[in-house]
Amino acid sequence: MDPGALRSLTPTWVGNASVTVVAGKGGVGSSTVAAALALVAARQGADVLLVAVDGRPGLGPLLGGKPIGPDERVLRAFNRKGRIRGRTIPPAQAFSDYLELKGISGLLRKAASAASLDVIAAATPGLEHLLVLGKIKELDREKVADLIIVDAPPAGLAAPFLRSASALQAVVASGPIRTQADEVAAMLADPRRCQGLLVTLAEETPVNEVVELAYDLEEKIGLTLGPLVVNACWPDRPGLHMSPTAAARAQGVKLSRAAKAALDVSGEFGRKRLEGQSLQLNRLSELLPLSRVILPRVPTARFGPAELDLLADALSVEPVAAR
Amino acid sequence: MTTPPTLNDVLANSSLIVTCGPGGVGKTTTAAALAIAAARMGRRVVVVTVDPARRLADALGLDMESRAHEPHQVHEVTEGPGSLSALMLDAETTFDRLITERAGDPERAAAVLANPVYRSLAGSLGGAQEYMAIERLHQLHSSGAYDLVVIDTPPSRHAIDLLEAPDRLVTFLSHPIYRVLTLPSRSFAKVTNAGSSAFLWLVRKLAGPKIVEDTIEFFRSLATMEEGLRTRAAEVSVLLRDKQTAFILVSSPRAEAIAESTHLVNALRDGGFRLGGVVVNLVHPLPPPAEAFFNLAPGPLADHVAYHAELFALATSERSEMAELMALAKGAAEAELPLLDGDIHDVAGLTELAEMLVNP
Numbered sequence: 043m044d045p046g047a048l049r050s051l052t053p054t055w056v057g058n059a060s061v062t063v064v065a066g067k068g069g070v071g072s073s074t075v076a077a078a079l080a081l082v083a084a085r086q087g088a089d090v091l092l093v094a095v096d097g098r099p100g101l102g103p104l105l106g107g108k109p110i111g112p113d114e115r116v117l118r119a120f121n122r123k124g125r126i127r128g129r130t131i132p133p134a135q136a137f138s139d140y141l142e143l144k145g146i147s148g149l150l151r152k153a154a155s156a157a158s159l160d161v162i163a164a165a166t167p168g169l170e171h172l173l174v175l176g177k178i179k180e181l182d183r184e185k186v187a188d189l190i191i192v193d194a195p196p197a198g199l200a201a202p203f204l205r206s207a208s209a210l211q212a213v214v215a216s217g218p219i220r221t222q223a224d225e226v227a228a229m230l231a232d233p234r235r236c237q238g239l240l241v242t243l244a245e246e247t248p249v250n251e252v253v254e255l256a257y258d259l260e261e262k263i264g265l266t267l268g269p270l271v272v273n274a275c276w277p278d279r280p281g282l283h284m285s286p287t288a289a290a291r292a293q294g295v296k297l298s299r300a301a302k303a304a305l306d307v308s309g310e311f312g313r314k315r316l317e318g319q320s321l322q323l324n325r326l327s328e329l330l331p332l333s334r335v336i337l338p339r340v341p342t343a344r345f346g347p348a349e350l351d352l353l354a355d356a357l358s359v360e361p362v363a364a365r
Numbered sequence: 366m367t368t369p370p371t372l373n374d375v376l377a378n379s380s381l382i383v384t385c386g387p388g389g390v391g392k393t394t395t396a397a398a399l400a401i402a403a404a405r406m407g408r409r410v411v412v413v414t415v416d417p418a419r420r421l422a423d424a425l426g427l428d429m430e431s432r433a434h435e436p437h438q439v440h441e442v443t444e445g446p447g448s449l450s451a452l453m454l455d456a457e458t459t460f461d462r463l464i465t466e467r468a469g470d471p472e473r474a475a476a477v478l479a480n481p482v483y484r485s486l487a488g489s490l491g492g493a494q495e496y497m498a499i500e501r502l503h504q505l506h507s508s509g510a511y512d513l514v515v516i517d518t519p520p521s522r523h524a525i526d527l528l529e530a531p532d533r534l535v536t537f538l539s540h541p542i543y544r545v546l547t548l549p550s551r552s553f554a555k556v557t558n559a560g561s562s563a564f565l566w567l568v569r570k571l572a573g574p575k576i577v578e579d580t581i582e583f584f585r586s587l588a589t590m591e592e593g594l595r596t597r598a599a600e601v602s603v604l605l606r607d608k609q610t611a612f613i614l615v616s617s618p619r620a621e622a623i624a625e626s627t628h629l630v631n632a633l634r635d636g637g638f639r640l641g642g643v644v645v646n647l648v649h650p651l652p653p654p655a656e657a658f659f660n661l662a663p664g665p666l667a668d669h670v671a672y673h674a675e676l677f678a679l680a681t682s683e684r685s686e687m688a689e690l691m692a693l694a695k696g697a698a699e700a701e702l703p704l705l706d707g708d709i710h711d712v713a714g715l716t717e718l719a720e721m722l723v724n725p
Contacts, residue, residue, distance in 0.1 A: 067388065067389060068388020068389030069387070069388055069390060098621075099624070100621060100624065196388055196389075198388070198416060198519070217570065218570070246420070246707055246708040247420075247708055248389075250419060251418075276672075279668035279669075279671065279672050280665070280668065281665030281667065281668025281669055282672055284665045286666070289664070289668070289669050290666045292664060292665050293665065293666040295658070295666055298656065300653070300656065301655050303653055304653040304654060304655035304673060305655060305669045305670070305673055307650065307652035308652040308669070308672055308677070309669050309672065309673070311649075311650055311652075311676065312676065318707060339675075341674075341675040341676070341678040341679040341682070342679060342682045343618050343619050343620050343623075343679065343685075343686045344620035344682060344686060345620065345621075
C-alpha cells in the first residue's frame, strides 16, 4: 500500500488515524468488531496489525489463522499486499523492550528482572498499561503497519487502560516514565494518530455504560472518537407488529395450527425485542452525538470466519450521521 | 444414583456463595437474585456487589453513596424470618480499614493512609480489588450477623484472579525486593546509601526520586503489618475451600462466554474449590419448529417466517453451547434464565428472577 493510502480506505473513518483502539464493556463483542475492522481494511489492500491487549484466544481462529500470541504472525493475507498480522503485548515483554530502547543495560537490567515487573509496577501504578500503550506508540512510530487496531481489555478495564498515561502523569513528576506517559498521552490526543471506536449493544445497561465511557475518554484523555458501533441489532421487520394470523391473512395464506403456535412464540418475543431496541437506539441518539454504524445480529452463538465476513460488510457502510 | 443438587439445596446449605463468570453476563443481578431467594427461605443474607449497574444499585438501595459501603437492609424482600442486606464493595475503603486495623497505632495508620504511593496503590494494585473482595467477605462471614454471605466477584478476564489473590499477596510480601525495602531503617539507609539496591536505583531512574522516597516509606510502614496480612490471607484461602462455601458460575450462552466459563470450571476444580451451581443467563427462547413456507412473497408473514427462522437458529445454537458447559459441570446445580426485555430495577423484578432460579 502506498504511503498516505490510509486516506483512500472506505468508509473514510477507517483511515482517519493510524491507530484505532476498539473498546467496550464485557459481552458487547468489541473483540469481534476489532477483527471485523481489520478485515475491512485488509480486504482493500491495507497492511493491518491487530494487537489483542488481553490476548483473547479465539481471535486468531476467527480470522482464519492460529491463536494470537506474543510473537507476531500473519493471520490472513489478501490481494494487493493486504494482510492481517496479530500479536499480544505482554507487559513483561513491553517492559524489557522499553529498557532496551532506553539503553538501560547491565546492572539495572539485572535488577529489573530480579525485581520482576510485579513489584516495580506496584510502586508505579498503571505502569503495566502504560508500557503496553508505549509499545503500541513505538510500533506506530516505526510504521510497522498501515493501520494498527488495538483490541482494548474488556469489562471495566478499557477506561483504566486508556487513562493509564494521564494517571501516571499525576503521580510521576520526572524521569523516563514521565516522558513515556507524556508521549503516550500525546498520541492518544492526536486525531491523526489515534481514534477510539466504541462498541455497545442496543440494551439499557450497555447504552448507559458506553455513554459514560465516551465522555470519560473524550474529556479525560482527549481521545477522538470514530462512529459508535451498535452491535447485534435485529433487522427491522415491520410485519412483526401484526399478529401471525393477521399477517397470514394479509398475504392470503392460511396458517396451520403448528405454524401459528411457532410464529406466535417467535413473533411475540421479536416484537418486544424490536421495541426495546428502537427505544435504546433513540436514547443513544439523544445521549451521544456520534455518528453510528449498526451491525446485524448474526443468528448463532458461535462466530466463525463466515459470520465475521458479514460483520465486515456491515461495517463497510458509511455511518449514519448523528442527529 | 444420587440426583444432582438443586440451587435450593445450595442456597439452604452454604454459608458463603461466590458468584463468578465472564463480564457482561448479568453476574451482579444473578447474585442479588440468589440472595433474595435465600432470604425468602428464611435465611439472614448479605449480598456484596461490585460495580452494579445504576438501576440495580437503586433496586438494592445502594444509590446513596454515603451509605452504600456499609450493609443495610433491603426492604420488601420477605415477610418471613429471613432478611436481606446489601452493600457495594469499595476496594479503597476496605484497604484503608485493613491498614487501620493492622497498623497498631493510629499515627502509623495515618502515615500510611496519607502516603501517595499507598493512595494510588489502594485503587489500582494488580489484584487489589479482588483481594479486598475476599477481605470484606471474611469480615462479614466472621461477624456472625448473617447465615449466608453472597459475594459477587469483580469482572475479570480469567475470573480466577480472585481465587489467587490471597496467595499473590503472600508472594508479594515474600519477594526479595520487599525484604530489602522492609529492612530496619539504619541498615536500610546503608543499603540505599551504598547504592547496592539496584532496584531502587532503577525505580529512581525510571520514575524520579520523589516516588522512591514514598515507596520506601510505604513498604516500611507495611512491614509491621506483614504478619497480620499473611494470617488473613491464609484464613481466607481456607474459607474459600470450606465445604460450606459454594461457587456459582454465571455465564451467557455465547461461545466466548462459554469458553471462558469452561476455563473457569477447570480452574476451580484444579484449585480445590467447590462448584455448587451453574446459571446460564440471557438465554433466547426456543420457539417450536415451523414448517417451511415455499414461494412466500415479501410481506408481513414473510417477516414473521424470517424472524422465526433466525430466532430458532440462534436459540438452537445457544443450547448446544450450553450443553457443553453443563456436561463439564456435572454434579453442580443447573439453572437457566431468559433474556429479559429490560433491566431489572426493583426488588419485585429481582424476586421474579429468584423464583425462576429456585422453581425452574
